[in-house]
Amino acid sequence: MAKTVIIDEFGGPEVLQLRDLAVGDPGPGEIRIRQSAAGLNFIDVYQRSGLYPNNLPLTLGMEGAGIVEAVGEGVSHLKEGDRAAYAALPPGAYAEARVMPAAHVVRLPDAIGFDEAASAMLQGMTVEYLFHRTTPLKSGDTVLFHAAAGGVGLLACQWARSEGITLIGTAGTDEKCALAVEHGATQCINYQTEDFTAKVKEFTDGRGVDVVMDSVGRDTFIGSLDSLRTLGMLISFGAASGPVEPFTMSDLATRGSLKVTRPMLFHHFEKEGACQEMAAHLFDKLESGAVKTTIGARFALDDIRAAHEAMEARKTTGSTIIGM
Structure with missing residues (x-):
């Protein structure tokens, strides 16, 4: 079981519900990750409100970092015990643990912490494609x-x-x-x-x-x-x-x-190997010190409504992360 944020209807922060859900084992091409932190992004607000429609019920969150607990058949780039991070579809990062497709999960360098990774994966690879892949x-x-x-x-x-x-x-x-x-x-x-x-x-x-x-x-x-x-x-x-x-x-x-x-980030991922290339470019920037994350706020999973309220009120600066 894992604490998980889920919505049954579109709307304001009040629709965010915290529940204990079964996680299960990974199938072919999947991993199970025990998460340390997840990132909060405006795309989460768009999905919660219904501006970006998804099937309901829906678990939110597009990026996270933690430890790989189990690996499904056919996954070769990750193994149990790896430190890992991702920005990926489908949503589901607002959870203590989740099963998810492995293709867009990357091994995290030892020099980069979980909080740093959770605050940088979606936003950092967005910056990467804006500066290097759009024009x-x-x-x-x-x-x-x-x-x-x-x-x-x-x-x-x-x-x-x-x-x-x-x-x-x-x-x-x-x-x-x-x-x-x-x-x-x-x-x-x-x-x-x-x-x-x-x-x-x-x-x-x-x-x-x-x-x-x-x-x-x-x-x-x-x-x-x-x-x-x-x-x-x-x-x-x-x-x-x-x-x-x-x-x-x-x-x-x-x-x-x-x-x-x-443009949208995940369309860039459709090219084979692009996700890994973009993540490697981001990690190079972080490890060199050319780019540093700025974590402006940290909320507990229990306080997810307050986190969404702060972001929509423009009260946040830098990145906001959700700790598990």
Whole structure:
């Protein structure tokens, strides 16, 4: 048996229920992992609310770390007793233990702790694909990154600095802006007090940035388009403020032949070996010290509702982890 967070209906944090569930043994291609920590991410909120629909009942959580307890037939890259971490489908990381597909679970280097891994797998590999797999980026390029003081944002600030990329961040308070700059943002704009589009044009001598990375969605989308240079790209990878409202293709043409994409991490995993490659790249950044995780809050599994409430109220900075 394992304590597990599950929902029977979509809704607010009140739908999160903690239950004791049987775990079972792994089948072919599966492992059973006893978890030390899980990561909290906005995708969990989207799934809980029904914005990203799933079949019910549903166990939430997309990333975690712990010890492999058992290995099913056909699994060769992991063995019982291995330290392991993952960002993977299906959801289910909010649990003391779980059985799950092994393909997207990776062996964790000894130098990286469980809390660090649980706070970095989903967010870190998201940053990896944003900077290396979505559109070509090189040293000297400019990026506008919204929510730069969040878990993904602080990793992105450091990643950009390590790659020689100029990152302009946005955040909702002066304190969060200072945190983003401390982690590698060249500038950070308080969008509560300043027009971020105007400031971006000021910082880039009227040119605009090469790429915008936007996980906010509805509230920032048009401003993000207007922050781009001619032929620039908007990477929309989340919708914390709500879904992007309809726009026309001519909106892209008149603003400078812009490009827009809506990628998802797990589509990158469809290429054989990509998950392991992306994790190895992330681990290299962590082990070298070029990127460090910032754990802003830690909640017990029993306090999962409070964790969701804090994230939705924008009261968190850095990564939030759930301890088992």
